[in-house]
Amino acid sequence: MTRLVDQMKTGLDAPICITWELTYACNLACVHCLSSSGRRDPRELSTAEAFRVIDELRAMQVFYVNIGGGEPMIRRDFFDIVEYATTGGVGVKFSTNGAYIDAERARRLAGMDYLDIQISVDGADEATNDRVRGQGSFATARRAMENLADADFGEFKISVVVTRDNVSQLDDFLAMADGFGAQLRLTRLRPSGRGVDTWHDLHPTLDQQRELHRWLLAHGERVLTGDSFFHLNAFGESLPGLNMCGAGRVVCLIDPIGDVYACPFVIHDEFLAGNVRDAGGFTDVWRTSDLFSELREPQSAGACASCGAWDACQGGCMAAKFFTGLPLDGPDPECVGGEGEHALTAVTSVPKPSGDHSRPVPVELGRR
Amino acid sequence: MLDSPLGLHPSVALRPEPFGALAYHYDNRRLVFLKHPSMVDLVRSLDEHPDLRSALEANGIAEDRWDAYDRAVTSLIESDVVITR
Numbered sequence A: 001m002t003r004l005v006d007q008m009k010t011g012l013d014a015p016i017c018i019t020w021e022l023t024y025a026c027n028l029a030c031v032h033c034l035s036s037s038g039r040r041d042p043r044e045l046s047t048a049e050a051f052r053v054i055d056e057l058r059a060m061q062v063f064y065v066n067i068g069g070g071e072p073m074i075r076r077d078f079f080d081i082v083e084y085a086t087t088g089g090v091g092v093k094f095s096t097n098g099a100y101i102d103a104e105r106a107r108r109l110a111g112m113d114y115l116d117i118q119i120s121v122d123g124a125d126e127a128t129n130d131r132v133r134g135q136g137s138f139a140t141a142r143r144a145m146e147n148l149a150d151a152d153f154g155e156f157k158i159s160v161v162v163t164r165d166n167v168s169q170l171d172d173f174l175a176m177a178d179g180f181g182a183q184l185r186l187t188r189l190r191p192s193g194r195g196v197d198t199w200h201d202l203h204p205t206l207d208q209q210r211e212l213h214r215w216l217l218a219h220g221e222r223v224l225t226g227d228s229f230f231h232l233n234a235f236g237e238s239l240p241g242l243n244m245c246g247a248g249r250v251v252c253l254i255d256p257i258g259d260v261y262a263c264p265f266v267i268h269d270e271f272l273a274g275n276v277r278d279a280g281g282f283t284d285v286w287r288t289s290d291l292f293s294e295l296r297e298p299q300s301a302g303a304c305a306s307c308g309a310w311d312a313c314q315g316g317c318m319a320a321k322f323f324t325g326l327p328l329d330g331p332d333p334e335c336v337g338g339e340g341e342h343a344l345t346a347v348t349s350v351p352k353p354s355g356d357h358s359r360p361v362p363v364e365l366g367r368r
Numbered sequence B: 001m002l003d004s005p006l007g008l009h010p011s012v013a014l015r016p017e018p019f020g021a022l023a024y025h026y027d028n029r030r031l032v033f034l035k036h037p038s039m040v041d042l043v044r045s046l047d048e049h050p051d052l053r054s055a056l057e058a059n060g061i062a063e064d065r066w067d068a069y070d071r072a073v074t075s076l077i078e079s080d081v082v083i084t085r
């Protein structure tokens, strides 16, 4: 019988993991923002258009959607959209920096069914976090967590992008989550959006990746990872999960203006499959777009073909390769065998993400 | 398990896929894969039969495969996709 992963690679009738960014507007300006968010885009979907997207998701039996941004709670119709989805059988998990979760909104959120919340922090202490996410953002996130806990929201998620600076704090993050009765979620830093400029300074070193792999093997049961660290499987033991790049096969992104990309980390024309405003809507983009059909064809291992770890690692993350200028059929820039680092030395130019919604203030990595 | 009256958990939705189906549990928010179309038909029909045995019979599943289906259904009970009525 064909393995389930192989079946997944040929695509599903509807995505399993769909991210929907509601707006490019954001009160913060994180240096690694995958969507270069800051300012609202005037072409963003209206409330009625957002409802139509939800109608389609319901018809396709998409069970839940990951809502993000920008900061999704900035939209004035945020609660309308979330309620329209959750009362219609499309569960919502939304990511927020917490700035708009005051005591009253926390109570409102706590009263809703089929709703999960992820609060982002990127350091277990203020200094580490604010260096990446901006001054005051740690205190803001903590306040939101306290408000949710006070409102008896139940188990929310604390979402952390693992970086060179915070990889030593994994135990502290776990303790923070335990303290709130929350669940910890760790994801991989990719060179997407503003991360194109900061990835080289922020991504974990090879030694840190080894440490991370060991930590995930020891604590994997208690921690969510969205399957994002499968390139670490090349160290030996495999982490739980599907362990494949799901772009266009099980994963996709709907951006604030309705553009559909293969994955949230590849906002670039090359990975744009269509728009939900097109005649056939999201359904047709998912099922019949040229780009997604191509991604569902068998992919070549390229330079990884001779590597003994290929089965476990599959050459890693397409987005990470693309935005560091590496060929897509070759090693991941963070290849644990060191092949990526080697390949990076030959790169002369890297693609620029499409659409920069950063506010005109320069975003810099805070001083250490 | 063959003699137990079974059914699909009321909070579970099944979505057909080329390989079988995805089962989503709205209460514990877990996704479970039903890796074969015949398994999907069986699970959908559980409610209409007094026990697993008659559901297997009605779905035309050969008796020498019942053990395998029994195990698969047992694991679905563990993940709360299938319940005893």
Ligand code: SF4
Pocket: A244, A245, A246, A247, A251, A263, A264, A265, A266, A316, A317, A318, A319, A320
């Ligand atoms: S491109 Fe990277 S982030 Fe996107 S689905 Fe593939 S592995 Fe995941």
Ligand code: SF4
Pocket: A234, A303, A304, A307, A308, A309, A310, A311, A313, A314, A315, A316, A330, A331, A332, A335, A336, A337, A338, A339, A340
């Ligand atoms: S060479 Fe390719 S397959 Fe091997 S470990 Fe590196 S990225 Fe993975």
